[in-house]
Amino acid sequence: GWNEGWIEAPRRVGAKITPLIGAHAHEVIATDSTSPNIFKLVVAALQSSERRTVLSEAGNFPTDLHVAEGAVRCVPGARLEIVTRESIARSIGHDTALLLLTHVHYKTAQRYDMQALTAAAHASGALVLWDLSHSAGAVAVDLNGANADLAVGCGYKYLNGGPGAPAYLFVAERHQDRLANPLSGWMGHAAPF
Numbered sequence: 001g002w003n004e005g006w007i008e009a010p011r012r013v014g015a016k017i018t019p020l021i022g023a024h025a026h027e028v029i030a031t032d033s034t035s036p037n038i039f040k041l042v043v044a045a046l047q048s049s050e051r052r053t054v055l056s057e058a059g060n061f062p063t064d065l066h067v068a069e070g071a072v073r074c075v076p077g078a079r080l081e082i083v084t085r086e087s088i089a090r091s092i093g094h095d096t097a098l099l100l101l102t103h104v105h106y107k108t109a110q111r112y113d114m115q116a117l118t119a120a121a122h123a124s125g126a127l128v129l130w131d132l133s134h135s136a137g138a139v140a141v142d143l144n145g146a147n148a149d150l151a152v153g154c155g156y157k158y159l160n161g162g163p164g165a166p167a168y169l170f171v172a173e174r175h176q177d178r179l180a181n182p183l184s185g186w187m188g189h190a191a192p193f
């Protein structure tokens, strides 16, 4: 495994996903499943900010809210604010560290305007984590075109990865030095040995 390139597979497979989501090869890795990827990015975003609120939508996919609920319990002072879909944009406030949103809704197929909401979040100093599970492979996505910060998605829906296929996560190049993986196992550590 060490000598036959398996260790690089998360980057290699991640790079193959990038044309579908508008990212650079070094911004995406195929790893874990969607839920732990959300956990890692929510905690990393909170730890990189003075702000303590994660903002999400009441109708978000269940695991996204369950994971966010657990993630905020791990960060002192952090809280999860859940509002209606219609009031997301106007609920971004001075304490909002992160918006956690699913780009294409799993029941209604309603789609957020990724570029506009990302711009609104940035204007008030917040980041956005986009869940692309119902987007990648189904509709065009341009993360860098929208100046996106963070994203996750599963590999087993429109990417046809089959049962047990890993998910992926995206971290925009500009955030890579600032964000630390809170699951610091050896593969998540700068110095594995």
Ligand SMILES: *Cc1c(COP(=O)(O)O)cnc(C)c1O
Residues within 6 Å of the ligand: 033, 034, 035, 036, 061, 063, 064, 102, 106, 131, 133, 134, 154, 167
């Ligand atoms: C399918 C789906 C998931 C799945 O999460 P897993 O951890 O892979 O089970 C997460 N978020 C959304 C929006 C989904 O559609």
